[in-house]
Amino acid sequence: MTTGIDTLGLSLDQWADLMTRWGAAPYHGKQIFSWLHQKSATSWEVMTNLAQSLRERLSAEFGSPEPRIVGHLTNEEAHKFAIQWHDDSVVEAVAIRGQRGDTGCISVQVGCRVQCPYCASGKKGFVRDLTAGEIVAQVLVLRRACPGLDHLVFMGMGEPFHNYDNLMHAIGIINTPSGIGIGARRVTISTAGVVPEIYRLANESLQVNLAVSLGAAQEDLRRKLIPMAKVYSFRQLMPALDAYLEKTHRRVSFEYTLLQGVNDRFAHADALAALVRGRLIHVNLIPYNSVENLGFQAPRHQEIKAFRDRLEHLKVPVTIRQSRGSRIQAACGQLAARVQNERTT
16 A cells, blocks of 8 residues: 555655656656655645646545654653554654754664663564655654754664665655755664674765664673674674775764663773774763663763773773653653653653
């Protein structure tokens, strides 16, 4: 079934091809693409530079291109939307407000196969991949709430590299200047370490940023925190990252979620420093954002600072990420497709 949301996954060229097949002028495809992505149109009827007959056919063929919002939480830091698709599945997408622009955190799957024990997204298991149109739809929803949205991170629900083809197609649409127009250098893809797709990304000639959710720098501990590490160990992951760095010359980020009493001691920092040494890698320390019933908590402030200081002493480029949106369960690791609708302050 092709839906209005699916049409958001059509590229500029695909729209031109569709118009040709319909016996319309190809330039109408560019007009439609601009209406959907640049002007954030939520109905075909508003596309007033198209003939009424074409608008009626678009509506009859595809239905509405407007996503169904079934939950919205917001405060001064963030917007979080729960979006429901045609099969009643739900994902969450977040816009984080910042002094230098707003950042959208986008989901790529309903649920997650990786099921890291400290993350909310995998608690209900994996349901399905999102289509390219469903990925793009989240960006449009967030941009309506935050017109200053100018950065995207694929760090929401799901493992981006488990939905690689749809993700890449969506990024191509998002990058298109006559559409949303967010450039590749303002896009970050986060993976838990899917090695084959790291090699694929290295060959894309696409200037997106790559982040790796590390969990821990010791193999045994990492396998407990990121089950995928049982398939893709450091013996596979690090050569893949080395190949990526050699090919792209683009810095990689290690996303290191600090869990009190689990991976936050000096021995853990030393192992992390050994992994980074000699590589163009920056470490982002993420104090754990609490998730109900998962049994983890963040280290105390002084413990986080001591871990950071240890890495700096070992000459590791490191930043403590300031967590925003946690009060509405919109921070890293907290997305779980809850259907809610309220405002908090």
